Amino acid sequence: MQVAGSTAAERLHLSSFGHAYLGLGAVLIAVLFYLGLAAQITQSSYDIAQLQSQQSQLIAEQDQLRYQEVTLHAPAQVQQQAAQSGMQRNVPTGYVAGQPVAIDLTAPVGATTGDATPLWERAVAAVINTVGGTRDVLAATR
Amino acid sequence: MSIGVRSRAPRVERVGSTRFRILALVLVALCLAGMVWSRLAYWQIARHGQLAMQAQAQYREVVDLPAVRGAIFDRNLTQLVVNTTVYTAFVSPDQVPAAWRERVTNALVSIIGADQATVMTTLASGAQFAYISPRRFTKDKADKLTALKLPGVGLEPDTQRSYLPGISSGSTLAANLLGFVNYSGDGQYGLEAYYQKQLAGTPGYISSYRDLANQEIVLGSHTHLDPVNGSDLVLSLDANIQYAAEQALADGVKKYNAESASVLIMDPSTGGIIASADYPSYNANNFAQTDTALFKDNVSSYVYEPGSVMKVATLAGAINSGAITPSTVINDPGYLNVGGYRIYDWDRKNHGNINYTYVLQDSLNVGAMKAMLAEGHAAFYSYLQGFGLTQPSGIDVAGETTVPPPPAGQMADAQYATASFGQGIDVNMVQMLAAVNVIANGGKYAPPSVVERVGTAINPLLLQPQRQVISPSAAAQMTAMMENVVQHGSGYTSRVPGFELDQTAKTGTSQIPVNGQYTQDVWASFVGFLPAQHPKFTMLVVIRKPHAAGSARDWTLNDGYITAGPIWQKIAQAMVVDWHITPDPR
Numbered sequence: 001m002q003v004a005g006s007t008a009a010e011r012l013h014l015s016s017f018g019h020a021y022l023g024l025g026a027v028l029i030a031v032l033f034y035l036g037l038a039a040q041i042t043q044s045s046y047d048i049a050q051l052q053s054q055q056s057q058l059i060a061e062q063d064q065l066r067y068q069e070v071t072l073h074a075p076a077q078v079q080q081q082a083a084q085s086g087m088q089r090n091v092p093t094g095y096v097a098g099q100p101v102a103i104d105l106t107a108p109v110g111a112t113t114g115d116a117t118p119l120w121e122r123a124v125a126a127v128i129n130t131v132g133g134t135r136d137v138l139a140a141t142r
Numbered sequence: 143m144s145i146g147v148r149s150r151a152p153r154v155e156r157v158g159s160t161r162f163r164i165l166a167l168v169l170v171a172l173c174l175a176g177m178v179w180s181r182l183a184y185w186q187i188a189r190h191g192q193l194a195m196q197a198q199a200q201y202r203e204v205v206d207l208p209a210v211r212g213a214i215f216d217r218n219l220t221q222l223v224v225n226t227t228v229y230t231a232f233v234s235p236d237q238v239p240a241a242w243r244e245r246v247t248n249a250l251v252s253i254i255g256a257d258q259a260t261v262m263t264t265l266a267s268g269a270q271f272a273y274i275s276p277r278r279f280t281k282d283k284a285d286k287l288t289a290l291k292l293p294g295v296g297l298e299p300d301t302q303r304s305y306l307p308g309i310s311s312g313s314t315l316a317a318n319l320l321g322f323v324n325y326s327g328d329g330q331y332g333l334e335a336y337y338q339k340q341l342a343g344t345p346g347y348i349s350s351y352r353d354l355a356n357q358e359i360v361l362g363s364h365t366h367l368d369p370v371n372g373s374d375l376v377l378s379l380d381a382n383i384q385y386a387a388e389q390a391l392a393d394g395v396k397k398y399n400a401e402s403a404s405v406l407i408m409d410p411s412t413g414g415i416i417a418s419a420d421y422p423s424y425n426a427n428n429f430a431q432t433d434t435a436l437f438k439d440n441v442s443s444y445v446y447e448p449g450s451v452m453k454v455a456t457l458a459g460a461i462n463s464g465a466i467t468p469s470t471v472i473n474d475p476g477y478l479n480v481g482g483y484r485i486y487d488w489d490r491k492n493h494g495n496i497n498y499t500y501v502l503q504d505s506l507n508v509g510a511m512k513a514m515l516a517e518g519h520a521a522f523y524s525y526l527q528g529f530g531l532t533q534p535s536g537i538d539v540a541g542e543t544t545v546p547p548p549p550a551g552q553m554a555d556a557q558y559a560t561a562s563f564g565q566g567i568d569v570n571m572v573q574m575l576a577a578v579n580v581i582a583n584g585g586k587y588a589p590p591s592v593v594e595r596v597g598t599a600i601n602p603l604l605l606q607p608q609r610q611v612i613s614p615s616a617a618a619q620m621t622a623m624m625e626n627v628v629q630h631g632s633g634y635t636s637r638v639p640g641f642e643l644d645q646t647a648k649t650g651t652s653q654i655p656v657n658g659q660y661t662q663d664v665w666a667s668f669v670g671f672l673p674a675q676h677p678k679f680t681m682l683v684v685i686r687k688p689h690a691a692g693s694a695r696d697w698t699l700n701d702g703y704i705t706a707g708p709i710w711q712k713i714a715q716a717m718v719v720d721w722h723i724t725p726d727p728r
Contacts, residue, residue, distance in 0.1 A: 056227075056299060059227065060226075060227035060281050060299065061281065063224065063225060063226040063227050064226060064227070064280070064281050066221075066224050066226075067224040067226050067304050070220075070221045070224050070306065071306060071307065073220060074220075074306040074307055074315065074381070075306075075315070075381055075382050075384070075385035075386075076306070076307040076308060076309065076315070076385060077307065079385070089716075089719065
């Protein structure tokens with residue numbers, strides 16, 4: 001390699017100063033590359049710090065808003081606003097004592113056992129309904 | 143020869159001397175080397191751990207990742223506690239130019255309310271760092287301070303627990319039950335202390351390496367542990383009822399000129415606490431400026447003699463054991479001699495022949511003592527245990543205080559007698575309410591609890607099997623007797639419109655002992671549940687040292703039915719409206 005290197009130097013007609021300049025140039029490029037990289041890292045770090053700061057600000061604002069929202073629903077606040085609006089809590093004045101229920105709640109649930117109307121009444125009703133038309137009793141009720 | 147001899151003798155001496163010198167040098171070198179090696183060994187081996195840590199501290203940076211503390215919700219998922227970001231201002235006096243001092247001081251005084259003289263002194267000190275009081279102010283103040291861009295002034299963010307406003311600016315909602323979190327992040331008192339581990343979670347960290355310029359080495363090895371946020375708590379508490387209870391308590395304490403008062407409301411079937419309030423209370427958002435005596439939760443940390451409320455447990459046990467029935471007739475001459483003492487009824491009157499329904503209705507001590515004697519000491523004591531009056535209730539709140547009675551064999555006859563009507567026995571409100579709740583819960587003891595869920599897990603207290611203390615039949619008989627107290631006895635002051643025939647009660651008034659002597663000051667209490675047949679809540683009100691108008695002449699004006707009963711009624715009425723409770727069908 002040394003032989004090859006010296007051969008190349010000989011071909012480029014580099015003097016000993018040329019070697020030094022070449023080395024210096026390489027170092028300069030390396031330094032510039034490092035500085036560029038460092039600047040990029042610094043910029044990224046700055047951006048990250050900015051974003052972190054913004055994030056903490058937003059979290060703080062979110063917390064503040066949540067507390068405001070929760071406080072708005074707090075009983076103390078609700079009552080205060082209700083009082084400002086002139087609203088008052090309804091106080092029960094009394095319940096009407098229940099009368100004995102006419103309906104037998106213990107009776108089995110379901111359809112009745114059948115139509116107990118005598119057969120002749122049903123026949124008469126069928127004739128009347130056919131002749132005079134069926135009246136809708138429910139429709140007349142409100 | 144002589145020359146040779148002469149010439150050889152010094153040579154021998156020289157060789158010996160050289161060897162000695164070499165040996166000496168070697169020894170010295172070895173000594174020196176030994177010293178160096180030993181010193182090296184000291185630093186490399188003996189001090190290895192410490193030096194390694196110091197070296198790591200120079201190039202390794204550990205950033206804590208705090209865990210978010212869990213929130214606390216009531217049964218309707220109303221948030222009771224919110225984590226908010228607060229700020230503390232600090233100054234670097236050496237970086238504040240003299241010309242700026244006055245402007246910096248004025249800003250700190252006007253925005254955060256700092257003391258002018260203190261700030262001026264701090265800035266003039268030339269120190270490198272100092273915090274400015276008051277600390278922990280809100281974001282809007284921090285924003286104002288930031289906008290001024292003051293030299294040498296910085297802000298440090300921190301997390302603070304913010305609690306809901308209470309009945310006045312001096313209190314927050316359920317302060318004594320919830321407790322608070324101190325500046326170190328540790329829960330103090332109440333639920334915050336009891337559930338510290340679950341609420342706090344586990345903090346994490348990021349560990350990375352830094353170069354000489356204090357820049358992170360991106361390619362360096364990172365250690366990263368994510369924080370585990372704390373669990374949320376869902377309580378059985380109802381914020382609206384809690385607020386109504388606090389209001390009623392405050393009004394009652396002021397009206398009856400009392401020292402303090404507390405109320406505890408329980409769900410009869412689960413033992414879950416619906417409301418737990420103390421008055422006076424405190425502002426948990428401002429705990430640093432609060433009298434520490436106010437931090438105590440008088441519901442679970444204060445023991446008192448329950449007085450006649452105890453008759454509920456005494457008579458229920460006696461009915462369950464078959465010793466008495468509500469209609470058993472006894473003779474009450476107004477006193478009873480027990481263990482060398484004559485113990486009187488509250489009115490010292492001869493009541494003649496009465497039944498036990500009347501005993502409870504008129505709160506007669508002689509009746510309670512005769513019931514206890516009818517079932518016997520051993521059975522009475524076992525019922526005390528069954529009702530949970532001899533051991534802590536185990537409620538999930540920090541600092542429950544109890545004073546258990548002496549073992550059964552060590553209690554004198556007079557102690558059994560007075561315990562039957564609630565004197566000479568100490569309980570806290572949780573114990574007493576849980577005992578009365580046995581009647582409301584069909585004879586079963588429901589372990590009291592405040593938290594329903596920790597995260598997604600149900601509180602184990604709620605999963606415990608409920609022990610049957612008395613039979614459902616005995617509980618039903620006792621319920622009827624307690625209904626009678628409202629309809630015909632001292633419980634009339636608690637009547638809620640519409641529920642006159644549907645609510646139960648028992649009053650209690652017990653004298654407060656001081657230095658072994660009973661004084662005229664009393665604990666007045668009132669317990670009951672509603673509706674009687676299908677109770678939605680059980681409530682106990684205790685008011686301490688009431689001084690009602692005219693009580694200087696007649697101390698019975700401080701009785702539970704006069705002072706605690708109306709508070710009970712007010713809260714019960716609010717619950718009826720808020721929970722849409724209707725009377726039992728007839």
